[in-house]
Amino acid sequence: MITFVNQFAVPEGRDEEFLDLWTQVNAYLAPKAGYVDHALHRSLDPGASHRYVNLAHWDSVDDWRAAHDEGFRGLVQQPQWRDFPSQPAVYDATPVHAGPA
């Protein structure tokens, strides 16, 4: 299983616009093979550069990659997304270190 971490730069006051776009993409990806779960969190620091993070799980990197297909690209290539750059990163869901011990 993989842990997908995607941080989004969302300017203050643009939350609703971002959430509309993000929800669209999420609804497209969630039914795909290998999707496990997701949780989108809002920053507690209004001055943060990346005010949202999506923490998601997929069965494998291959499933996650396959889900990002032409339909996905069509959604995220909408010009409105240009204002909300993201930083996606893929990690092994089994931690190297976890606690409490």
Add this chain to the structure above:
Amino acid sequence: MITFVNQFAVPEGRDEEFLDLWTQVNAYLAPKAGYVDHALHRSLDPGASHRYVNLAHWDSVDDWRAAHDEGFRGLVQQPQWRDFPSQPAVYDATPVHAGPA
């Protein structure tokens, strides 16, 4: 509750050195008031800029902030840390959006 996301830039081949330093800091923070849990994940992309992420929970931002005291600063100001810059971010642990629905 808060979700703390901290990504670490760790050059390839420096994993052991980073893990030694990180484990030291984690052992200092884990007994502090308000610490809930943590999981350190390794990237599945060897070319990623940030090859590790720590996902942790704390009871509150205040607890999290108070834990980062003089003792903590003493640890992370060790010159060895200069090679492993991090990107810490604090989020509301209650998601804005989560699934499967």
